[in-house]
Structures are given as structure tokens and as C-alpha cells.
Amino acid sequence: MSQDRKMIYLCLAHMSEEGLEQKYIKEAFDTNWVVPLGPNVNAFEALLKEFHGGKNEAVALSAGTAAVHLGLLACGVGPGDEVCVQSFTFCASSHPITYLGATPVFIDSEKDTWNMDPELLEQAIEDRIAKTGKKPKAIVPVALYGMPYNCERIMEIAKKYDIPVVEDAAEGFGSCYKGQMLGTFGRFGVLSFNGNKMITTSGGGALLCQNAEDKEKIMWYATQAREAYPYYQHEEIGYNYRMSNICAGIGRGQMAIANEHIAHHKHVQALYEELLADVEGITVHKAPSADYDSNYWLCTIELDPSLRIKGQENAYKEVITSAVGGAAGVIHAVDTATTDCQPNDNVEALRVWMLDAKIEARPVWKPMHKQPVYKHAPAYLNGVSEAIFKVGMCLPAGPYVTDEDIRYIVETIKSAIEK
Numbered sequence: 289m290s291q292d293r294k295m296i297y298l299c300l301a302h303m304s305e306e307g308l309e310q311k312y313i314k315e316a317f318d319t320n321w322v323v324p325l326g327p328n329v330n331a332f333e334a335l336l337k338e339f340h341g342g343k344n345e346a347v348a349l350s351a352g353t354a355a356v357h358l359g360l361l362a363c364g365v366g367p368g369d370e371v372c373v374q375s376f377t378f379c380a381s382s383h384p385i386t387y388l389g390a391t392p393v394f395i396d397s398e399k400d401t402w403n404m405d406p407e408l409l410e411q412a413i414e415d416r417i418a419k420t421g422k423k424p425k426a427i428v429p430v431a432l433y434g435m436p437y438n439c440e441r442i443m444e445i446a447k448k449y450d451i452p453v454v455e456d457a458a459e460g461f462g463s464c465y466k467g468q469m470l471g472t473f474g475r476f477g478v479l480s481f482n483g484n485k486m487i488t489t490s491g492g493g494a495l496l497c498q499n500a501e502d503k504e505k506i507m508w509y510a511t512q513a514r515e516a517y518p519y520y521q522h523e524e525i526g527y528n529y530r531m532s533n534i535c536a537g538i539g540r541g542q543m544a545i546a547n548e549h550i551a552h553h554k555h556v557q558a559l560y561e562e563l564l565a566d567v568e569g570i571t572v573h574k575a576p577s578a579d580y581d582s583n584y585w586l587c588t589i590e591l592d593p594s595l596r597i598k599g600q601e602n603a604y605k606e607v608i609t610s611a612v613g614g615a616a617g618v619i620h621a622v623d624t625a626t627t628d629c630q631p632n633d634n635v636e637a638l639r640v641w642m643l644d645a646k647i648e649a650r651p652v653w654k655p656m657h658k659q660p661v662y663k664h665a666p667a668y669l670n671g672v673s674e675a676i677f678k679v680g681m682c683l684p685a686g687p688y689v690t691d692e693d694i695r696y697i698v699e700t701i702k703s704a705i706e707k
Contacts, residue, residue, distance in 0.1 A: 380480075381656075413451070455470060571589060
């Protein structure tokens with residue numbers, strides 16, 4: 289391949305061929321609905337409800353993080369409470385817990401799904417009750433890279449201890465467990481429409497609710513918690529979290545191609561599995577059974593620790609001075625190239641090798657219990673997430689990624705391996 293080929297990005301949603309996004313955005317401007325409410329917002333919420341089976345109400349919000357925040361708030365989480373949350377995830381799953389003055393209790397992962405280990409979850413609940421005299425206020429499982437969590441077992445445990453579940457399905461839009469879509473099992477379900485998600489509103493998210501009463505409460509919190517007076521009266525703290533009518537217009541257009549995007553990601557996963565099947569030292573992560581219908585938002589691989597990558601001797605020798613992995617140019621300078629928990633040298637060497645070939649690849653999420661900001665938080669561990677973090681890598685899977693691109697990516701991986 290020539291060096292002037294396009295950059296192959298990890299995952300980037302794109303506009304529909306029909307141009308519906310532009311149509312709905314134009315309507316918003318033509319009718320002067322350039323505010324965080326309006327016809328596009330209402331229509332987008334209706335489409336989300338229909339997409340998820342028609343039983344769950346949807347509230348369109350400014351971000352998936354806002355959805356986690358409001359879901360926890362509606363579950364009564366507040367100062368002094370604890371919330372059981374998956375450790376192997378992005379920080380948006382746990383940061384809202386701290387926004388509310390509560391403490392995250394991190395739960396490690398299963399080997400097969402990489403998601404919350406139900407047995408560790410129950411152990412944690414029992415231990416927190418014994419140590420604090422009260423049960424955790426909520427449970428937050430996460431659909432890591434689109435892979436469903438063990439919904440059946442987690443919901444059994446939640447019911448046993450009468451603890452509400454806020455499903456973080458931000459990466460799992462359209463993923464199903466035993467035929468039921470993620471986000472519809474718990475009291476609330478979190479969706480994300482960031483620019484790199486399965487569908488996008490440029491930025492934004494939504495919260496799925498089990499009933500109209502919860503929807504009304506979430507909408508109230510999302511619009512500054514204003515009381516019903518002809519002037520502004522506030523008796524509780526609210527937030528400015530509603531999605532704009534402009535962003536919702538994008539979302540309406542994206543819903544027309546949502547199933548197409550999901551099908552594409554599954555196709556990409558199948559092709560990676562086929563092309564990497566005989567590459568020694570590379571394992572493609574996949575669903576453990578037919579019960580787990582992943583959207584494969586990102587396709588992930590594991591590198592055997594013994595695998596030697598060209599340039600591996602130079603891994604972590606230089607401090608990074610530019611944005612990496614979607615940081616959009618925002619980076620906080622550091623004075624060391626290493627931390628006490630990081631991917632193996634061969635993973636970092638492969639990331640650099642692929643970047644030189646104009647392929648964006650990243651390590652998997654660093655477990656939250658290993659993040660310095662959470663060093664004092666309780667954690668119930670089995671070593672799984674740390675082990676995967678050392679050997680895991682995400683490969684491009686977005687709508688712009690073609691079969692030719694996948695073959696180029698696989699050939700690049702092969703070329704990086706020292707014989």
C-alpha cells in the first residue's frame with residue numbers, strides 16, 4: 289500500500305446517504321427550534337423507544353455521561369452511598385458516582401465477556417453490607433466494546449438484594465442478550481451518541497426508562513429542576529442536560545442506518561476472525577455463546593506476551609507530547625513515559641507500528657481500580673481486567689472501514705511480527 293493512503297480510524301460514525309440529517313437540521317433552523325427541545329428531540333426519542341422494543345421510554349440528553357449521572361440520581365444515590373460499578377470500562381461509568389458524592393466499588397471482570405463478574409458482584413455486596421451496615425445503592429454493569437454482560441445473573445443478584453441497575457450500554461447500542469436489547473433490563477439504560485459510537489448526534493446520549501414516571505423525573509432533572517410557577521422556582525438541584533434540537537436532527541437521520549451500521553460492525557468482526565485465525569500469538573475476542581449478540585462496536589485482539597513486535601525495544605522510551613486515542617488535541621503533560629500498570633511492550637510497539645502505517649489502534653481501557661484518582665476506592669478483584677489490559681488492543685471497525693482496509697490492517701499486523 290502506498291504511504292498516501294487514508295488514515296484508518298478506530299471507529300467513526302458517518303452521515304446517511306439519504307442526507308436526512310441535513311433535512312432535519314434545516315427544518316430546525318427554518319422553524320427557529322435552535323434550542324435544547326423541539327420536534328427533532330421528540331421524534332428522536334420516539335425512534336429510540338421503537339428501536340428498543342417499544343416498552344422503554346427514552347430521554348435524549350447532552351451526553352452518555354449525563355445519562356449515567358441522572359440515572360444514578362434517580363436511583364437515590366447521594367453523599368456517603370456506594371455504587372457497584374465495573375472496573376474494566378471508560379471513566380464515564382464511574383465519574384458520575386463521584387459527582388454525587390458517592391463512592392464507586394469496583395468489580396472485576398469475567399474472562400469470557402470481559403464484563404462484570406456476577407459472582408464477584410455478589411461477594412462485594414455481602415462484604416459492603418458487613419463492613420458498612422448498608423447495601424450499595426446501585427449497580428452499573430458495562431457492555432464493554434459492545435459485548436453484552438451476563439444480564440440474567442446480574443439481574444438475579446440485583447433482585448435478590450433489591451438494588452436498582454443502571455445499565456451502561458453506551459458502547460452496546462443494538463447489542464442483545466438472549467434476544468433482548470441492552471438497556472432494557474435494568475431500571476435505567478444508558479446510551480451514547482458520541483462521534484465514535486454506533487450512531488452519532490455529534491455529541492449526546494440518552495437514558496432509557498422503564499416507565500413514564502421515571503421519564504418525567506429524568507426530564508425534570510435534565511432541565512434545571514424547575515417547579516411549576518410562572519417564574520423560576522428551584523427546590524432541588526437540576527442540570528442543563530437536554531439534547532439540542534440540532535443534535536437530535538442528526539440522530540433522527542442516523543436511526544435510518546442504525547441497523548446497517550450494526551450489520552457492518554458484525555461483518556468486520558467476522559472478517560478479522562477469519563483473517564487472523566492462523567496468525568500465531570494473536571487472539572480475536574468474540575462472544576462466548578449465541579446468547580451474547582454483540583454489536584462489536586470495536587473489535588479487539590489479545591497479543592501473547594511471548595510475541596515479539598518489530599521496534600519493541602523502543603517501547604515507552606519517549607514521553608508522549610501530542611494527543612493520542614481521540615483526545616482531540618487536549619492532553620495533560622506528563623514527565624514520565626510509564627506508569628505502574630500499562631500494556632506490554634509488544635502491544636505498545638504494535639500500536640506505534642500501525643500508526644506509522646496510518647492505522648489508528650489503541651490499548652483497551654485501563655481498569656478504573658488502577659487509575660490514580662480511584663486509588664482509595666474499594667475494589668473486588670480476580671486479576672482478569674489487569675491481565676487483559678496488558679495484552680489487549682482495539683482495531684478499527686467503523687462504517688468507513690472497508691474489507692480492503694481490514695486486509696491491509698491484518699497484513700500490517702503480520703508484517704510487524706518478528707519471525
